[in-house]
Amino acid sequence: MKISLLVPCYNEEKSLEASIKSCLDQTRPFDELIFVNDCSKDSSPEILSRYSGFIYSYRTPKNTGNKSSAQEYGLQFINGDIVVMTDADTLLSRTFVEEIEKSFSDSQVVAVAGRVQSISYNWLTLCRAYEYAIGQNIHKVAQGYINYIFVMPGAASAFRVDAFRKNISFDHDTLTEDLDFTYKLHDRNLKIIYNPKAISYTQDPADLKNYINQLRRWFGGGWQNLLKHYTSAPLNLIMAFELSLLYFEGLIFSILLFLIIIINTWMALMLLIGYLGIATLLGVWMAIKEKRWTLAIAPFPYMILIFINAYIYLEQFIKEVIFRRRNLIWFKPERLDLKH
Amino acid sequence: MMTPFIGLSTFIHILLILIYRLFHLKQGSHLFIYKHRSIKALLGLFIIFGMFSFIFVSAVFMLHASVTEEHSSIHIIGNYINSFNYYES
Numbered sequence: 149m150k151i152s153l154l155v156p157c158y159n160e161e162k163s164l165e166a167s168i169k170s171c172l173d174q175t176r177p178f179d180e181l182i183f184v185n186d187c188s189k190d191s192s193p194e195i196l197s198r199y200s201g202f203i204y205s206y207r208t209p210k211n212t213g214n215k216s217s218a219q220e221y222g223l224q225f226i227n228g229d230i231v232v233m234t235d236a237d238t239l240l241s242r243t244f245v246e247e248i249e250k251s252f253s254d255s256q257v258v259a260v261a262g263r264v265q266s267i268s269y270n271w272l273t274l275c276r277a278y279e280y281a282i283g284q285n286i287h288k289v290a291q292g293y294i295n296y297i298f299v300m301p302g303a304a305s306a307f308r309v310d311a312f313r314k315n316i317s318f319d320h321d322t323l324t325e326d327l328d329f330t331y332k333l334h335d336r337n338l339k340i341i342y343n344p345k346a347i348s349y350t351q352d353p354a355d356l357k358n359y360i361n362q363l364r365r366w367f368g369g370g371w372q373n374l375l376k377h378y379t380s381a382p383l384n385l386i387m388a389f390e391l392s393l394l395y396f397e398g399l400i401f402s403i404l405l406f407l408i409i410i411i412n413t414w415m416a417l418m419l420l421i422g423y424l425g426i427a428t429l430l431g432v433w434m435a436i437k438e439k440r441w442t443l444a445i446a447p448f449p450y451m452i453l454i455f456i457n458a459y460i461y462l463e464q465f466i467k468e469v470i471f472r473r474r475n476l477i478w479f480k481p482e483r484l485d486l487k488h
Numbered sequence: 489m490m491t492p493f494i495g496l497s498t499f500i501h502i503l504l505i506l507i508y509r510l511f512h513l514k515q516g517s518h519l520f521i522y523k524h525r526s527i528k529a530l531l532g533l534f535i536i537f538g539m540f541s542f543i544f545v546s547a548v549f550m551l552h553a554s555v556t557e558e559h560s561s562i563h564i565i566g567n568y569i570n571s572f573n574y575y576e577s
Contacts, residue, residue, distance in 0.1 A: 249570040282494055290501035293515055298490065327490075370490045382532030383525065392539035393500060398491040400547045407551065414559035419550075444542060457492035 149252060150179045151245055152228030152309070156212070156218030157196075157236035160188040163351060163486035166196045170239040172202055175344040178232070180204070184222035187211040188465040214476075215302070216325035220318040232306045237351040237483055239267075240304075247346035248306045258311045258338040259330075261288070262304030262346035263295050269354040269484065270440070271449045276352040278446035281284060281434035288342045299395070300333075302326040304348035313337060315386075324369025324378060331377040334387060351484055353368045356456075358481040368475055370395075371468035375455040399465060402458035424451055496543065 153171055157164055171181055181203040187210060196205040208221050219233065230252055234240065236287055244262065251260040263284050305326065307316075310415040315336050322328050333340055346385045353359040374395060381388045427447035435443040446467050467473045491497055501568070557561055 279494070282498060284506070286498055286501050290504040290508075293504060293513070295515075367489075367492070381536065382529045385532055385535060387527065389539065390533040392536040393497050393543075394490050396540050396543045397495050397497050400543050401495055402492055404547045404550060408554045411551070411562065412554040412557055412560045415554045415557050430494065430498070448524040454493040461492040 149230060149249060150228040151176075151230045151232065151249060151306075152180040152182060152226045153178045153232045153234070153350045154182050154184070154219060154226060155221045155234055155236050156186055156215050156222060157188065157192055158218070158480065159190045160192050160236035160483060161188075161190040161195060163237040163484040164192050165198075166486040167234075167236050167238060168195070168199050168203060171234075172199075173242060174240070174245045175243050176249060177246055179426060180226070182222050182225050182342045183236070184208060184218045186213075188196060197345075210227055215318065216318050216320055217310065218347040219325070223313070226309055229309055230306055231309050231312065233302070234305075234348060235350065237486065238303045239486070241347040241349070242346065243326065244304075244346050247343050251341055251343045251346070252306070252308070254339075254341075256339045257338045257341050258308050258315075259333055260306045260346065261300045261340060261342045262306070262348055263288075263342075263344045264301045264303050265349050266436075267349050267486070269352075271341075271354070272359055273352045273354055274442055274446045275450045275453050277440065278431060278434065278443055278450055280375045281438050281440075281443055282430060284342075284344065285434060285437055288344075292342045294386050294389075295339070296390050297330065297333065297342055297458065298390055299324075299327050300330045300340065301348075303350040304346060305329075305344075316391040321390050321474075321476070322369050322372040323365045324373060327369060327373045328376070331373060331380070334384065335377070335380050345436050351481075351486060353481045354484060360460060362481055363457065364464060364475075367461050367464040368468055371464055372474065375469065398461050402461045405455070405458045424448070427451075497546065 153351045155171070157169070160167070168181075168183070171178060183195060183203055184203045185193055185205055185207045187208055193205075193207070196203065204225065206222060206225055208218060212218050212221065215235075223231070230248065232245070232248060248260055248262070251257060263281055266273050266280055268274065268277070288297065302325070307329075315338065316329050316332050318325070319328065330340065353362050374391065378391070381391050408419065424447055427450060428444070432444045435441050467475065527576070554560060557563075
């Protein structure tokens with residue numbers, strides 16, 4: 149089984165070298181490493197050329213402006229049976245390729261979702277780590293049982309190349325291409341599994357401005373994909389269950405969060421204290437499971453973020469669903485220094 | 489995550505994990521399989537409607553509790569208006 153790597157990069161000088169090193173330092177090496185330079189203006193091309201003996205790097209004819217176009221460009225150079233897609237701000241665990249290879253030993257498996265962990269910087273990345281922990285230890289495990297992985301993470305996913313070329317087209321019509329890929333695979337009843345041992349460490353926004361912009365892309369892309377694929381839901385019972393649960397909950401409870409504060413501030417405070425208690429119990433559970441003790445205190449700053457999250461969720465619902473103002477402008481968060 | 493916060497969906501997913509583990513259901517096996525397209529579509533719509541109703545009723549229940557509770561701003565405004573009526577009478 150030949151395993152290839154595909155990494156698009158644009159102005160990634162702060163994290164690119166560490167990312168390349170982590171891809172090269174594998175217990176089971178990649179058979180082919182392809183980096184697509186999307187006409188970077190910083191020192192990324194020089195970094196790529198330093199590793200020219202180990203990796204292939206290709207430059208797009210002009211800046212494509214988004215990740216999925218750079219991925220589409222790079223896919224034509226892939227010769228492997230499996231392609232691992234990750235980001236240039238992401239580090240792969242040493243056994244990542246080994247784990248991916250194990251997952252594909254089942255011939256029915258077409259795609260594997262890895263586990264994403266947030267690199268620690270501050271309280272904001274701690275909250276993101278908390279969300280990832282809940283999402284991956286609870287939601288993804290349950291979704292694995294019912295055979296409906298909701299989303300293949302952009303920072304850690306792998307596909308069978310022939311199935312990918314046959315079933316997934318790059319439409320460039322949503323902000324979250326990873327979610328679009330996942331819906332397309334589910335539409336064709338192809339098997340996706342989650343491997344919690346294939347770990348990647350990713351940079352998440354460390355300031356509120358970047359955090360809000362990333363949320364706008366994620367939630368906006370989520371609504372765009374729902375509008376694009378919702379017709380498949382009634383014919384796929386598990387999809388109907390997952391989508392209606394996640395989207396109705398997000399929408400109705402986001403409205404409720406603000407409504408209760410206006411109607412009864414005292415009760416809203418009591419409910420938030422109760423919510424903090426439950427979130428802390430989950431935090432302690434996640435801290436034990438992930439052996440990352442700071443997760444136990446993450447629910448305290450997380451109480452502030454739920455208001456921002458709910459606001460952005462409603463804002464994107466109004467923009468994308470009610471007013472149909474489709475935003476396709478890609479947002480790239482500011483990178484921080486990364487060491488392998 | 490595609491939800492803005494940890495909520496009901498997390499607990500429903502915990503329940504799903506428990507159901508699959510307690511009853512030793514095979515990973516990837518669906519609880520119900522219907523091959524007929526029209527029955528499947530009807531059941532799909534029923535699930536979507538059921539989910540919406542469940543979440544909506546939970547939200548309405550919380551909203552009702554917040555309106556009727558003694559610290560509700562609606563109560564406070566009502567009491568304030570009533571106090572004027574009382575002095576006038």
